[in-house]
Amino acid sequence: MPGGLCEVGPAGANCQNVPQMITITFDDAINNNNIDLYEEIFNRQRKNPNGCEIKATFFVSHKYTNYSSVQYMHQNGHEIAAHSITHNDDEGFWSEATVDDWAKEMAGCRLIVDKFANITDNSVVGLRAPYLRVGGNNQFTMMEEQAFLYDSSITAPLQNPPLWPYTMYFRMPHRCHGSLQNCPTRSHAVWEMVMNELDRREDPTVDEDLPGCAMVDSCSNILSGDQFYNFLTHNFYRHYDQNRAPLGLFFHAAWLKNNPEFLDAFLYWVDEILTDHPDVYFVTMTQVIQWIQNPTDTGGAKNFEPWKEKCAEAPRPPCLAPSMCKLATKELPGEALHLHTCVRCPNNYPWLNDPTGDGFI
Numbered sequence: 001m002p003g004g005l006c007e008v009g010p011a012g013a014n015c016q017n018v019p020q021m022i023t024i025t026f027d028d029a030i031n032n033n034n035i036d037l038y039e040e041i042f043n044r045q046r047k048n049p050n051g052c053e054i055k056a057t058f059f060v061s062h063k064y065t066n067y068s069s070v071q072y073m074h075q076n077g078h079e080i081a082a083h084s085i086t087h088n089d090d091e092g093f094w095s096e097a098t099v100d101d102w103a104k105e106m107a108g109c110r111l112i113v114d115k116f117a118n119i120t121d122n123s124v125v126g127l128r129a130p131y132l133r134v135g136g137n138n139q140f141t142m143m144e145e146q147a148f149l150y151d152s153s154i155t156a157p158l159q160n161p162p163l164w165p166y167t168m169y170f171r172m173p174h175r176c177h178g179s180l181q182n183c184p185t186r187s188h189a190v191w192e193m194v195m196n197e198l199d200r201r202e203d204p205t206v207d208e209d210l211p212g213c214a215m216v217d218s219c220s221n222i223l224s225g226d227q228f229y230n231f232l233t234h235n236f237y238r239h240y241d242q243n244r245a246p247l248g249l250f251f252h253a254a255w256l257k258n259n260p261e262f263l264d265a266f267l268y269w270v271d272e273i274l275t276d277h278p279d280v281y282f283v284t285m286t287q288v289i290q291w292i293q294n295p296t297d298t299g300g301a302k303n304f305e306p307w308k309e310k311c312a313e314a315p316r317p318p319c320l321a322p323s324m325c326k327l328a329t330k331e332l333p334g335e336a337l338h339l340h341t342c343v344r345c346p347n348n349y350p351w352l353n354d355p356t357g358d359g360f361i
């Protein structure tokens, strides 16, 4: 059962023995605008209690992505997941897209990532819908057909205790944000790495009506580093002192890049957590699923094999001379596009109908 050890006994009874998992995610293209930020956060000094470097999950959209940087992040043990080829800015598109649209966008994105970031271990298994516009049964049917393991797009309203990830075999354990999210109504063999809304209230005893926020950058009332630090601490203990559901911290790089005060507060908080709590692990989405499928207590967590993969990699570039490909595609007439990769340049810019770039449109 999701929740593992913690839900075996009376409510909350055994939670102190459950390692607290924290999932940091970043969405959208990985490129020169943000790779330095990722280097600063994942700087090889920040280690989980098992001695391995802290890890994160990157939901990568194709346009503007630098695949030699993706290869580098993957080589260092971070998880790469799919966030579409086009990131179509017509938000309604995602709510209404067909099974085939979803397959082209997400299986296509995975194919591009695998090929141009030279990922050969079948580790791209998750996806997140752009704008969190969940695509209902069509999205989840595609995920089963294309063998995706998990979605991380569905938001759960702020609640105590927060939710553990669940599978779509059964009814969703919370209400759907129906106006924005088209939640599936049928059973699907897919994990939902649910996005628990975070509590943004400065004073949880007073401000009663403030709704939660799923992406950290949508918590619009955070205005200073101190406020952000308090927000992180409050939400951490909301998980740690209750049922130890994984704490999800979902970012866009720009929010941290544009607000150095927030980045400082975040790094201070991460370092403090790692120093003060020998039972807290920053892990990837897939590592959370691996724990739920084979839970260990805090003692066992130190030697939990799936959390020791790519434990602490020696830094080295993915290739000495990346190809900088100047490309075009008939699907985007008139656009000159660039693709950085450690593998050979394709003939065309990869896109929906030609994800390999080989030109068979």
Ligand code: ZN
Binding pocket: 027, 028, 061, 083, 087, 130, 131
């Ligand atoms: Zn996005």
